[in-house]
Amino acid sequence: MSRLSALRPSHFLPSLLLLLAGLAAAYVRDLNVFFTSLFNVLPTLVLLLGGAYCAVYRRQRELFLMVTVYIVYYLLDTQTDFYRDTGKVRDDAAVVFHLCCLLLPLLYGLFGVWEERTHLFQDLVARFAVLLAVGGVALALEQSFPAALLDALAQIHWPMLHGHWMSLIQLAYPMFFIAFVALIVQYVRRPRPLHAAQLVGLIGLFWMLPKTFILPFTLNILCSQVMLMIAAAVAHEAYQMAFRDELTGLPGRRALNERMQRLGRNYVLAMTDVDHFKKFNDTHGHDVGDQVLRLVASKLSKVTGGGRAYRYGGEEFAVVFAGKTLDECQPHLDMIRELIANYKIQLRDPERPRDDQQGRMRRAGAGASHVSVTVSIGVAERLIDHRTAEEVLKSADQALYNAKGAGRNCVVAFAPNRRGAIRNKASA
Template sequence: MTQEHLKTLIFILLPPVMLALGMGAAIQGAWLPELPQGLVEVIPWLTGVLAGVLAFLYGRTRTLICVILVLMVYLGSMFQIRPMAMTTEADLLPALGYALMTLMVPLVFLVNAFWSERYHLMMDLLLRLSVFGSLAGFAVLFATQFPEGMADLLLTTHLPALHWDGYGMPQLSFWSLILCLAVMGFFVVRRPTPQWAGQWITLAGIGWMLPQLFHAYAVPLFTATLLLILAIAVVHESFQMAFRDDLTGLPGRRALNERLQRLGRCYAIAMTDVDHFKKFNDTHGHDLGDQVLRVVAAQLRKVRGGGKAYRYGGEEFTIVFPGKTAEQCVPHLEAVREAIEAYEIAIRNEASRPSNKREGRARRGPGKERTVSVTISMGVAERSVDHPDPQSVIKAADQALYAAKQAGRNQVCLAE
């Protein structure tokens, strides 16, 4: 895991985790004042409408399904299972309903998370609701028709050595939750996106909330917190789409413009361009051209000296160095330029592409794989009397970049 990947993961996970932990601590520590019952019951619906409208407007079907599922869990636990469980009649239905809900909710979360958003919004939504609704309907049908058999299956502790009685969930439900959290957590770490993180934290929150079924505030207030986390995930992901370049993963032009407005009085800006990129695209194709841009971006992301790389457009990139002069930036730019020049990109056609990593390692050797490399040219300028604002500094760096290309490319040139 790279340092940049770790920073992205922390940035995505930290706010919702802190929000969930804060509400959980407030509930467990009884720090909340006494609230009117009507207000407590209506807060989940208000946050649910907020999260649902945001998910619908931004076309996030998976998040919208999560919102509906969280509200169904709230409705079922507060107004069905809890009232039945509080009656004096000895009945299997409350325990069976709780076991079914705690077993199926993690599974639905897992399937929904891996179900790609490929269709029209309404078609995708109706298809998911039909599938998940049918599964829930069959489960309820079996529970009502064969209550004793379902109770033996769902409520029995089959392997006592692998069960934690203090958690408050049947064994099958507990392991359903743990396994689904583990699978989703693996993909959150591998591909950290706000939507994945929001769904994973929401499922973990449901797993904490349901054993607190008889707490006065736990279910409604924590439901509202989880719905708020889903709403934040939608906004966060939309922000990332607007400010981050999808191909390279670097911040895009809009993010660069925002950063330029907050620079101090001392800074340097470097403009970078991939040499002969059009010719490379025409020779090797756009797929390999995209791979080149990703490789260049990955190396530019590692630039030291406090620099931060942005995709300016096409094959052009910008690196901003706050608090640095142009001369101070040159060693860091040279290090990146040399790393890109030394990087070899393998060229494979589909017929020769290995089917797995082991086969690829077996084939690799002298003369067995064509590789290409690219170079970049850089121009760097600093804020000065002649270049008093970021736009004039970028223009000067662009002129220095042109001078680097005129001088033979694959070099760093300082602005005059």
């Protein structure tokens, strides 16, 4: 499976919805006392709940992303509160704001791409040391050389690249650009809901900073939304780990069990098994075996007729057709069986060159090695004597056993009081 094929809009959907909700709320000017009070405590509440959630599940990268966003929120909220109370800005408002604009994308991008690779405690100490060092240096410069620091931050270093639309210091834009590119590369290399949430969160922070002193409660709302995106991404990934098979990308057995509890009166269940898979593994190795499972899963995921494929376990897969009859489902199952049987799997050379062009030249010169794989399918329709979906699944499993006995590479339908009816079989 290519990396691009693993990119999914669903990774971005929760974060985009939160971002749109935050943007809509930020433009509401007349708020009642309830929402005003809520927005005042919302960032702290989100940090406490989301931070505790990340800490319990040892998601330190996400925890430090939230802490980084909250520190910027606290520093800027102090400035906005002073402005609302007195009608004027504090003496250090400009330098604090510019430092936040510079360091926020730096730390956000750094913690975003910094994966946990060492001992958890060592990783925690390292992240805290980086945060403390950057914050300490910034605080020391702000306290010792405020005027010089402000001049250096506000200076236009590249006049040719400066535009009138830029409302932040010029140094902030390359920082945001570098962080954005780094997070895009990370998502393309490893598509995950967390990496998608980091990207959307960075966009929200980029939009928020120029509006901090213009739109009331923009700072509170957007910082809360970004932290919620990160916490929601952690929950999203936890759901995927529990309900989606990592190897094939299909929903797993737990997802199948939940789906079977919601089926109506009419449905069809099919069990699919890769023929001679153990022998195939022993001959070609487990890496090729995993390649076969991914191939079968990829084909099954495209089953037509309203079917939904699941990884049942090992080399077995299940397909659920809700609201269908056996006669309606059989052609779609046989189409998938035939599609898998006719597909030639190109075996990967474990010593293949890293360069794609050299790999293609070697395959063209030496001749690529191909193998075929077939599947057997047992299918059962819910009958009157089936009380539960588990009984229908057992009937499909019995039909699968009959398909194995009938010579494999065929679709066998469960028939009560009979061994089963062979619906379709590949010609010899």
